[in-house]
Amino acid sequence: MATKYAIIMSEIKKQVENGTLGPGKKLPSVRELSERYACSKNTIIQAYHELEKEHVIYSVPRSGHYVVNRLRPHPDGITSAIIDFLSAGPDHEVMPYLEFQHCINQAIDMYKDELFHYTDLAGIQPLRLQVSRYLQNLQVFSPPERVFVTSGVQQALHILIPMPFPNGKRNILVEQPTYFGMIESAQLQNVTTFGIDLTMDGLDFDRLEFFFRHQEIKFFYTVPRFHNPLGHSYTNEEKKRIVRLAQKYDVYIVEDDFLGELDPNPKSDPLFSYDPDGRVIYLKSFSKIMLPGLRVAVTVLPTIMTNTFLRYKFSTDFMTSALSQGALEIYIKSGMLQGHLKRIKVLYHKKMQLLLAACEQHLPPDVVYTQPASGFYSTIFLPGHVKARRLAELLQQKNIYVDDARRMFLPEFQRDDMIRLSISQVSEHQIEQGVKEIGRCIRFLLGKRDSPSQLSTAWL
Template sequence: MLKYEEVIEYIKNNINTGELSHSKRLPSIRSIQKLFQFSTGTVLKAYEKLEQDHIIYSVPKSGYYVVDNFHTQNSSKYPIIDFSAVNLNAEAFPYQNFQHCLNKSIDLYKEKLFTYSDPRGLNSLINVLSKHIQNYQIFTNPNNIIITSSSQQALNILSIMPFPNGKSNILVEQPTYYGMIKSLELNNIATLGINRDLNGINLDELEKLFKYGNIKFFYSIPRFHNPTGTSYSRLEKQEIVKLAHKYDVYIVEDDIAADLDINKKNDPMFSYDTSSKVIYLKSYSKILMPGLRVAALILPNLLIDKFLLYKKWTDMNSPILSQGALEIYIKNGMFDDHMKQLVSLYNSRMRCLKDTLLKYKHPRIQYNIPESGYFACIYVNGSLNYDKIFDSLNRKNIKMFNTSECFLKEYKCHNYFRITISEVNETQIIKNIPIVLDVIQKYLD
């Protein structure tokens, strides 16, 4: 049994014996660490796994608690309604097709499984991707594509490595992807923020930050932003790229939801870049499965050697088996077929969410519901008792992501509620979104 599994077993036993119940707070991370003499990371991993399995939930600034109706929540009577999950619902993934690709990958690349390979990634996959991403108006030399073990690895390396512009600060939208915030915090990277609300970004403020902020790169999610679900207009993207060229600032464009966009004329910032300032990042894990851990990064020539040096001594090379399976999945046309079905599914759920939300009007509550993508957003203009809202929703078996985690400490905000539609069907949306709104209104000052 692994160390973190010992902690999980201990918590479960305490729940089953009645020592821990919904009304009692779980032991703190520190107390469990002392009890087992394990590292903080091991205990955190155990608590995160328990949270993922909907056995416990966290309350900001309070701790962890047992989910109400834990013993019955997996029955049809008490299902968990998960508006927090970003990963693809297991029911929506064609396992048989991908299993075929995995088996074929083993046959094709079995020799490479026993040796170290090119840190750039599997060359045959890179060639397939260089053609496939042209569907997104991404045209690049295959030599500029690097395969990473997830987008998180790419972001981590980009954050810590030096850039040719000699600058040191990183600029992020506020709010932004939680994983980027944590990576910057853990690496002690000097970080600045710029507000991005439901109306977009202030370009005048962005220019001042580019000019005076010593910005190494600007991390941005232009399309279906996490967590607001908003997208930049074509003019905004063009202007941001112009400013990057003018002030020698790189842009890291995280295009997580490119495959889900039904607007084929919605081009990425990369397509407007004529001065090699845009670094393009595309993950395949979120639209297929998290365990795939494959992302594609397109780098300007000046950054390639330095990035590969850092990557080589991070993981030597990304897993060959996953890369080979993805290559076959795309070449056989399975990926495109899968995406057509997924886009239709998510588009339908977003329409349902929009219809449901617009029935409930409140002078201090705004919504952003895009046509597709993962994320929609509720914004509340007023003071909120955030902790009580999440506590109340958890008691009703409704799970939502704590969007305040998407902010740098100095920008902390408790007015956004991210809604994802990956794990909920239309019936669940229609029934439970009114409950979410009622709870928010109850604790709106």
């Protein structure tokens, strides 16, 4: 006979599965459920605790419990939680909901004049000042006058891609693979974009120099730390070498340092630190380390480009949300951000180590995968005739979601032999289980092991 807490768990799962309780929906309080089911509060607490362990719900201190994702029925009629290696937003359980809510409430009072008027196109001055100070922790030293606020890094890229640069060149160079938003924006704006392979061994610097010398490269877009999708990070010496080549051939660098705060190596520097006066344009997003819906990022520009950048920004919007800017300024100034960063730095490092240990144990020996120290992403390179799209489809049938990474390539670089795993929204206890199933599916597609019937019951 099922225990009372197990019955309660089952009923909550059914409501999540049928949509009665949707993603983000707040669950009844412990007291309310204990009265409804005529049981002790400890029984409800145990049910909620088990649902948290299964990544069905998550808790917000002093607020309550919320639904993470809708559950999906297994083909054999068993309901199982999603193992989400696909989503790339921050971990729901560590996002600073209540802290930031407090900052928003303060911002409404402090910045009420800005809320009813158009503010500075470059961003509100108090935020630019706080960000200028904050970036010093990342070895980015720049006065507030060179810091510009945008509605996410995506807007900054959309501005920079068509914008004329002081070198008078028009073409763009990107790593392959790279962040899909960069590729999409370049293609929509019909800007000639070249690609250079980024492999397990890094960049081919002879090839990089060839592009810089012969292809009229306006800027080189790079994600030098915890690359999306590879998880790759350049060494300091490699960063210096990239900057030297850019200086030699009059090429600008657009450095997307979206996860720089997670770097466990205190001696790792951004490219910007090797040419702070004008060669490197530095992008910093607050979406991945905090709240995606905040839609605030900053761009550090050389002085010679500031007026042009503002003119192009004006064509996309008159201003970035003053409320978001004000709340972020308060969040940084109060010290809350630094406390939050300490927590997530430990969390994502631990998750990545769990992922790499699981890959080592459960993937076939001929499967190669990247091994980042932290960050969100690692990539598995598939062996033989195994196709990423087919593997992703097979895993989806088992409620495991991965990214086949096709959208992260320019058309001429397209490949179908790698999958990206993101650890940001998968719970710690699911990581090994998910990788184990990925290993099973790869073996099945290789024809080495596991029949289809075995695969269909492997979840049990």
